[in-house]
Amino acid sequence: xxxxxxxxxxxxxxxxxxxxxxxxxxxxxxxxxxxAESLRQFNSCETAANAQEALDFLAQxxxxxxxxxxxMPGLGGIELMRKxxxxxxxxxxxxVSGVDRTQRVIDAVRVGAFDYLIKPCDLGAxxxxxxxxxxxxxxxxxxxxxxxxxxIRNGELSRQxxxxxxxxxxxxxxxxxxxxxxxxxxxxxxxxxxAGFIYSNLAILKEHLLRLERYRISYDExxxxxxxxxxxxxxxxxxxxxSIVADLVPMVEDCYSGxxxxxDVVQNLRLFSRLDEAxxxxxxxxxxxxxxxxxxxxxxxxxxxxLKRDYGQLPQIECYAAQMNQVWMNLLVNxxxxxxxxxxxxxxxTRCNERNVVASISDTGSGIxxxxxxxxxxxxxxxxxxxxxxxxxxxxxxxxxxxxxxKLVVGSVPGQGTTFTIAIPIRANRASTPVNSTI
Numbered sequence: 001x002x003x004x005x006x007x008x009x010x011x012x013x014x015x016x017x018x019x020x021x022x023x024x025x026x027x028x029x030x031x032x033x034x035x036a037e038s039l040r041q042f043n044s045c046e047t048a049a050n051a052q053e054a055l056d057f058l059a060q061x062x063x064x065x066x067x068x069x070x071x072m073p074g075l076g077g078i079e080l081m082r083k084x085x086x087x088x089x090x091x092x093x094x095x096v097s098g099v100d101r102t103q104r105v106i107d108a109v110r111v112g113a114f115d116y117l118i119k120p121c122d123l124g125a126x127x128x129x130x131x132x133x134x135x136x137x138x139x140x141x142x143x144x145x146x147x148x149x150x151x152i153r154n155g156e157l158s159r160q161x162x163x164x165x166x167x168x169x170x171x172x173x174x175x176x177x178x179x180x181x182x183x184x185x186x187x188x189x190x191x192x193x194x195a196g197f198i199y200s201n202l203a204i205l206k207e208h209l210l211r212l213e214r215y216r217i218s219y220d221e222x223x224x225x226x227x228x229x230x231x232x233x234x235x236x237x238x239x240x241x242x243s244i245v246a247d248l249v250p251m252v253e254d255c256y257s258g259x260x261x262x263x264d265v266v267q268n269l270r271l272f273s274r275l276d277e278a279x280x281x282x283x284x285x286x287x288x289x290x291x292x293x294x295x296x297x298x299x300x301x302x303x304x305x306x307l308k309r310d311y312g313q314l315p316q317i318e319c320y321a322a323q324m325n326q327v328w329m330n331l332l333v334n335x336x337x338x339x340x341x342x343x344x345x346x347x348x349x350t351r352c353n354e355r356n357v358v359a360s361i362s363d364t365g366s367g368i369x370x371x372x373x374x375x376x377x378x379x380x381x382x383x384x385x386x387x388x389x390x391x392x393x394x395x396x397x398x399x400x401x402x403x404x405x406x407k408l409v410v411g412s413v414p415g416q417g418t419t420f421t422i423a424i425p426i427r428a429n430r431a432s433t434p435v436n437s438t439i
Contacts, residue, residue: 019138020044021061022130025054025068025080026096031119035067038123039130051075055083063091065133067126070097070104078108085112090141092133096121166379166395191266199259206252216245282316283324285357289348292328299336300346310349317357317426323400327408330393331361331420338365338418356406357426362419368412376410 020043024035032047039045046063048054050072057063066084070077081093095108098119105116114133117126224232236242293300293307300307335346344364351358368376377398401408406424 019064019134021063022046022065022067023048023054023057023063025049025051025066025072025077027069027072031069034123035126038126043130051077051080051083054080058084058088058091063088064137065092065094065130067094067096067130070095070099070108078111081108081111081113090137092137094129094133162379169379169395191262195259195262195266199256199263202252202256202259206249206256209249209252213245213249280318280320282318283321284316285314285324285350285359286311288321288325289328289359292325292332296329296332296336299333304341304343305336305339306343306345308345308347310347312349312351314350314352314357315426317424319404319424320400323403327397327400327422330397334393334420335361335363335365335418338363338367340365352426355425356423358421358423360419360421362417364417367414367416367418368410369414373410373412377408 022039022043022045024032024039024045025048026032026035027049029049032049036045036047046057048057051068051074054066054068058066066080068077068080077095077097081095084091084093092114093112095113095116096119097104097116100118108116114136115129117129299305332346338344339346346364347360347362349360349362377394379395398408401422401424404424406422408420408422410418410420412418
C-alpha cells in the first residue's frame with residue numbers, strides 16, 4: 001500500500017479508541033449503570049437517559065456502538081436507531097427491550113439493528129453480543145477502506161496505463177518520423193546529383209541555343225542560288241523548321257524551370273529532415289517555417305487559402321531543428337484541413353520578448369467545440385473522420401515544445417477559427433522541463 005492510501009499510526013490509534021466506545025441509552029438509571037459497569041472493563045462507556053441526550057452525545061463524539069432501550073419518554077429506541085443509521089451509518093445499534101415478541105425482533109433487525117436482547121438480559125450474553133457487534137463493525141469498516149484503497153489503486157493503474165500508451169505511441173511515432181526522415185534524406189541525396197547536372201546542363205544548353213540562333217539568323221540572310229534556295233525551302237517545309245525553331249528555346253526554358261523546381265524540392269527535403277542537424281543548436285525559425293510551407297504547397301498554393309505572414313525580428317534560438325519542423329508541419333496541416341475546401345485565411349505571426357520567441361498559427365476554419373478544447377493534446381484524440389487522423393500530431397507537438405522548455409496553448413471559437421500559440425525560451429536547456437513561459 002502506498003503512502004497515499006495507508007492508514008497512519010495516529011489514525012489507527014484513533015480508530016482503535018473509537019472502536020471500543022459504547023453509548024448506553026435507557027430511561028432507567030440502574031440499567032444504565034449495570035450495563036456500563038459490566039462492559040467498562042474492555043470498553044469506554046457513556047450513558048444517556050433518553051434519545052435526545054443520546055443524539056447530543058453522538059453529535060459531539062464518535063461511538064462504535066449504541067445500546068438502546070425501546071420504550072423511553074419522547075423518542076423511542078426504534079426511532080433513535082433510524083436516526084443513527086441515517087446520520088452515523090458506521091455506528092452499530094443493539095436493541096434491548098422487555099417486549100418479547102418475534103415480530104418486534106424481526107422488525108428491529110430489518111430496520112438495521114445488529115441484535116435484539118430481551119430484559120432482563122444475561123450480562124455474559126450482553127458482553128458476547130457487544131463483542132460480535134464491534135467485530136462485525138470493524139470488519140465492515142476495513143472492507144470499506146480496502147475497497148477505497150482498491151479503487152484508488154485501480155484509478156492509478158488506469159492513469160499509468162494511459163500514460164504508458166501515450167509514451168508508447170510517442171515512441172512509435174518518433175521512430176516512424178526518424179525512419180521517414182532517413183528515407184527523405186536518402187531520396188534527397190540520390191536526387192541531388194542527377195538534378196544538379198540536369199540543371200547545370202540545361203543552363204549550358206540554353207546558352208548554346210542562343211549562339212546557334214545567331215548562326216541560324218546569319219545563315220538565313222545569305223543569298224544562295226535559286227535552285228539551292230528552293231531545295232532548302234522545301235526541306236524547311238517538310239521538317240516544320242520554323243515551328244521547331246520557335247518552340248525550341250521555350251521548351252528548354254520550361255525544362256530549366258522544371259529542373260529549378262526539382263532542385264528546390266530536394267533542398268527543402270534536406271532542410272526539413274535535417275538529419276545532419278539532430279544536435280541541439282541555434283536555428284532560424286523562419287527558415288524552418290518557410291521550408292515546411294514549401295512542402296505543403298498543395299494546401300497553400302491551391303488559391304482558396306490566403307496565407308499571411310506577419311514575421312517579427314527573431315534571434316536564432318537553440319532547439320532540435322527537425323523536431324521543430326515537425327511541429328510546424330502538424331500545425332500548418334491542421335490549419336489547412338480546418339478550412340477544408342472553403343475560402344479561408346491562415347496567419348503566421350512571430351514575435352520576440354526578453355525571454356521567449358512567440359509564434360502563433362491562426363486559421364478561419366470551423367473551430368473546436370469547447371467540450372473538446374481540453375482534450376486536443378491528449379494522445380489518440382481526434383475530431384477527424386476515421387482514417388483521416390491518428391490523434392497523435394498535436395500530442396507529439398505539445399511534448400516537443402515542453403521538451404524545449406516552452407508552452408503550446410490553443411484558443412478557439414466555434415465557427416470562427418482556431419489559434420495555436422507557441423512560446424519557446426530563447427536560451428533553452430536541452431534537458432529542460434516546462435517553465436512558466438509568458439504567451
